Ligand SMILES: Nc1ncnc2c1ncn2[C@@H]1O[C@H](COP(=O)(O)OP(=O)(O)O)[C@@H](O)[C@H]1O
């Protein structure tokens with residue numbers, strides 16, 4: 001089936017919000033042969049919608065880069081299939097119009113060229129008409145706060161600035177899918193924060209973003225959904241929220257402003273909470289929590305907080321729990 | 328496609344000109360080698376000997392040799408460097424497809440090298456007193472020569488994609504090419520008379536020497552064969568390059584892995 005495509009896309013136009021941008025089925029990759037044979041990726045199936053950020057999380061060597069390159073048409077899958085906006089990047093080079101990618105490492109750019117020249121060049125390479133590429137390039141540089149560095153050769157920029165230029169270059173053709181392989185790796189804290197903010201901004205424009213990382217905080221801060229990969233296989237895939245909730249305890253910590261009266265302390269203890277001064281700890285059902293809150297009235301509340309797992313705990317738990325050869 | 332060509336020309340030019348010491352040293356080396364070749368040819372021929380168009384023939388052969396190998400090197404060495412540094416994958420992300428991008432690159436590289444070569448040739452003609460002719464018909468055998476030359480460039484590019492380190496291959500290749508291009512095999516007798524039509528570019532270089540050094544007209548039958556030669560080598564280069572691209576994607580070796 002062929003879907004008619006408009007020849008010109010404007011800068012922000014993205015057809016049918018919520019549509020599937022990336023779809024992979026049973027992607028597998030075997031490197032080498034015989035003794036060298038190594039199964040790097042095993043049956044990875046993922047779907048990514050417009051405007052969604054998916055973090056591909058896993059330790060080094062788990063197969064993240066291999067998977068992302070299979071999606072970009074740079075590594076041929078041994079098995080399985082990739083479609084980006086309905087087209088297969090391995091069969092139709094045209095499908096690459098929908099893909100922007102910043103790959104691992106610091107060299108996605110020509111170091112002898114300036115940011116503006118890189119943007120001009122890659123724009124044309126991605127089939128954007130020359131004038132339009134130039135205009136968009138200037139827009140992106142302005143947006144990314146790189147106007148002053150426009151005419152400085154890339155090799156003289158800081159690592160963080162280089163990464164921003166690389167992201168700008170990946171966006172020059174207004175792709176629907178942005179692939180980022182370890183976008184914050186090797187950046188100092190400040191540059192890392194800057195790149196994270198940028199990723200959030202780009203997601204808000206309605207692009208689908210898939211980023212790989214082995215840094216849990218990056219995934220937790222940026223992703224709507226997390227896929228955890230280990231030894232080439234996805235061992236968990238859920239919304240970040242759900243994953244965190246699932247692994248969170250059900251203990252609540254409450255804090256009040258002022259003394260509880262002895263009858264209040266009695267009721268609260270009856271409901272299964274323990275009181276220590278202004279701190280109350282409760283491990284009962286969520287329903288009884290309201291009875292507890294009622295019993296505290298009218299003493300002002302300072303905080304009600306549920307114990308919350310962070311991705312580090314989830315990750316460690318999952319990686320420990322999974323047997324060596326899970327199906 | 329025009330935009331792509333323009334973009335490649337601009338990129339090639341900027342990368343070339345941004346470091347002027349490299350440019351100047353490059354030109355000085357070509358000049359020195361050329362001059363050495365002249366001097367030794369004249370020395371061997373002896374002062375009293377009328378070297379005449381024989382010398383011109385050697386000059387043309389050598390000029391074409393530098394042209395072809397510099398385009399080949401541009402393609403193959405840059406491919407290798409870009410694989411190591413990481414920009415190659417960005418290039419393979421182009422919806423044009425790698426063969427078209429590299430064809431544009433080969434054109435850009437040729438344009439740049441042709442300009443340098445013209446400068447060098449004019450200077451040398453001044454030094455040596457050699458008088459080369461530039462009739463417009465020379466564009467025809469030049470085209471068939473370049474077709475075959477591009478074919479070879481794509482073969483070398485394919486080697487760079489598959490083997491990673493191409494310096495040795497390029498070295499041997501340059502040596503063989505020098506042999507093929509500088510020697511006026513079109514004057515050969517015996518089996519070489521016919522075999523030269525099978526070797527890359529040889530029928531075209533013979534014609535170029537006819538036109539530029541010997542003051543002869545274009546022999547159309549020979550030209551048809553030269554064109555066929557060019558087309559066959561070009562097609563072969565493209566085919567092998569596509570195979571190499573598929574192999575590199577199979578091995579996951581477009582990056583420096
Ligand atoms: N081109 C290749 N040839 C052979 N093995 C490879 C190649 N690329 C990656 N690998 C291996 O595959 C595994 C997964 O690598 P990779 O996808 O880079 O993981 P990650 O990005 O999660 O760190 C690693 O063990 C790595 O050594």
Ligand SMILES: [Mg+2]
Pocket residue numbers: 061064065066104181182
């Ligand atoms: Mg990786």
